[in-house]
Amino acid sequence: MERQERDVRSIAKEIVAREGGFVDDPDDPGGATKHGVTLHTLRRLGLDLTGDGRVTLADLHRLTEDQAVTIFVDHYFLRPRVVDLPEPLQPTVFDMYVNAGGNAVRLLQQLVRKMGFAVAVDGVIGPKTIAAVARAHAAAPDHIVDAYGIDRRNYYFALADRRPASRKYARSRSGGKGGWITRAEEFIAPRYHLSAEAFQRRVAAWD
Numbered sequence: 001m002e003r004q005e006r007d008v009r010s011i012a013k014e015i016v017a018r019e020g021g022f023v024d025d026p027d028d029p030g031g032a033t034k035h036g037v038t039l040h041t042l043r044r045l046g047l048d049l050t051g052d053g054r055v056t057l058a059d060l061h062r063l064t065e066d067q068a069v070t071i072f073v074d075h076y077f078l079r080p081r082v083v084d085l086p087e088p089l090q091p092t093v094f095d096m097y098v099n100a101g102g103n104a105v106r107l108l109q110q111l112v113r114k115m116g117f118a119v120a121v122d123g124v125i126g127p128k129t130i131a132a133v134a135r136a137h138a139a140a141p142d143h144i145v146d147a148y149g150i151d152r153r154n155y156y157f158a159l160a161d162r163r164p165a166s167r168k169y170a171r172s173r174s175g176g177k178g179g180w181i182t183r184a185e186e187f188i189a190p191r192y193h194l195s196a197e198a199f200q201r202r203v204a205a206w207d
Contacts, residue, residue, distance in 0.1 A: 008090075008094075009073060011094055011095075015036060015098050018183060020035075022034040034060050036068060037071055039056075043055045045075065049062040080125055081130070089133070089148065093105070095187065105124065106123045107151050108129075108148060111147055115139065115140065117135050119132035149188035150192060153194075156169070156184060157181075160206070164206070171203050176196065176199070177199055
């Protein structure tokens with residue numbers, strides 16, 4: 001268990017590195033974040049880091065990388081039971097859960113249903129989801145992680161299709177792959193990465 005905790009903290013540290021420092025982008029529906037942790041999350045957890053009896057942006061500014069790692073491990077990996085999924089799926093679902101909350105689980109449940117395994121799409125990892133995902137993983141151990149990553153990439157594209165203000169997260173200023181897409185592809189085998197040409201075809205309608 002101790003080794004697993006070290007491994008999970010390593011994954012969480014990678015997530016913190018991807019998220020970066022303090023960001024307050026008006027186009028981000030999640031609001032201000034630091035190390036990927038939102039002010040809403042601090043308030044939900046009651047983390048008054050300044051000790052003034054309130055949870056405000058000042059607390060978010062005070063958040064350290066180690067504190068963010070602990071928040072992610074406790075509240076985005078252990079509590080939602082990502083830890084109970086097949087180990088190969090854990091890093092990508094964990095990363096997606098930090099980025100999209102329960103939608104990370106809904107995406108996995110939808111994939112499992114497409115694979116023919118009955119499961120409710122409710123965004124909650126309970127005993128039935130754990131069992132269905134285990135069966136799906138056993139049926140396609142060499143493909144399910146890539147399939148989830150591809151569905152994740154499509155999820156980001158669909159968000160950007162619907163919300164023009166979010167397109168800057170899917171397409172960089174230079175016109176190449178944006179952070180959402182490169183983040184999803186970190187968990188997809190290189191042979192399934194979109195080529196530059198395929199990416200341009202996918203986003204052509206945004207111009």
